[in-house]
Amino acid sequence: MEVNLGRIPFDLDFHPSSCIVAAGLISGDFQLYKYAADTQPQRLLEVHAHDESCRAARFIDSGRVILTGSADCSILATDVETGSSIERLENAHEDPINRLVNLTENTVATGDDEGCIKVWDTRARTCCNSFDAHEDYISDMTFVSPSMHILATSGDGTISVCDLRKNKVKCQSEFSEDEPLSIAVMKNGRKVICGTQTGALLLYSWGYFKDCSDRFLGHPMSVTLLKLDEDTLISGADDGVIRLVGILPNRIIQPLAEHSECPVEGLAFSNDRKFLGSISHDQMLKLWDMQELLDGQQNPINRQGLETDSDDDIDDDMDVDIKPPKSSKGSKRQSNNGPASRAPGASFFADL
DSSP states (O other): OEEEOSSOEEEEEEOSSSSEEEEEETTSEEEEEEOOTTSOOEEEEEEEOOSSOEEEEEEEGGGTEEEEEETTSOEEEEETTTOOEEEEETTSSSSOEEEEEEOSTTEEEEEETTSEEEEEETTTTEEEEEEEOOSSOEEEEEEETTTTEEEEEETTSOEEEEETTTTEEEEEOOOOSSOEEEEEEEGGGTEEEEEETTSOEEEEETTBOSSOSEEEOOOOSSOEEEEOSSSEEEEEOTTSEEEEEETTTTEEEEEEEEOOSSOEEEEEEOTTSSEEEEEETTSEEEEEEHHHHHHSOOOOOOOOSOOOOOOOOOOOOOOOOOOOOOOOOOOOOSSTTSOOSOOOOOOTTTTO
């Protein structure tokens, strides 16, 4: 199944309980589609949410509200059923917003083009935490709920670990020439995997974020990641190919699908994990049946430049601060509305 969105998409997200998918577009609009197996997705809403590109979109409040972040520095909460605006924060960040993730039941986090991460209390409608974690744009974030940490990747070539309990940047990696674009936590929390601009996957051991323990080659440039399970992830890259990738042992298991010849901008699972959604610079949103993808076994791709992990000691203690290094800036977006270098709650405004 596929939809021509008519504009370059920056982000996508699936409704937590219904067969609805959202896409944020370069035009500042977001679109909602209802989908079902073997039928063409039907557009439910198109909302002009922002004056500049809509770079981030997430369903919150059990899917009743969609939250969007924009290059115009604003955050907008929109009613999913009616498309009406609930509330807008005009100057949520001083710089363009690039990423948005759900955290706890009542908190979300946003990251901007200058490396600032903000945590928002959705009940009080205020910023409750702020981390000046990076010197360049936040390319991706993920939330580790047991330890209450936000892991972020940035165009400055580093990853950071932000501690929500202590309200501090707990540690930060050294500068890497492989600019990290995406992040996933694997192996039951013992490994952190970063997809990079050059195509390498960087593997970090939990608690040892100063430098990566392994580099796994084999992808073309600009890798975005989506965790499938503790041992396997799905990758999208600059060549438009979506791949199944094993971690420790590191190997590209098989190609799953080809979105187009354009870079894969984002990947996400439907709430029941029956469908994989992908967006690309070809302006298309594609929905793939996961059972068909995984049943369509192809011959495994030969491993290229594979290095096995050599970190045997895993330290679960995160209570040692590492002084953030002085990093050089990576390549930023060409403009607020331009394409990204890569291109990934509850009630945002409760009781309205």
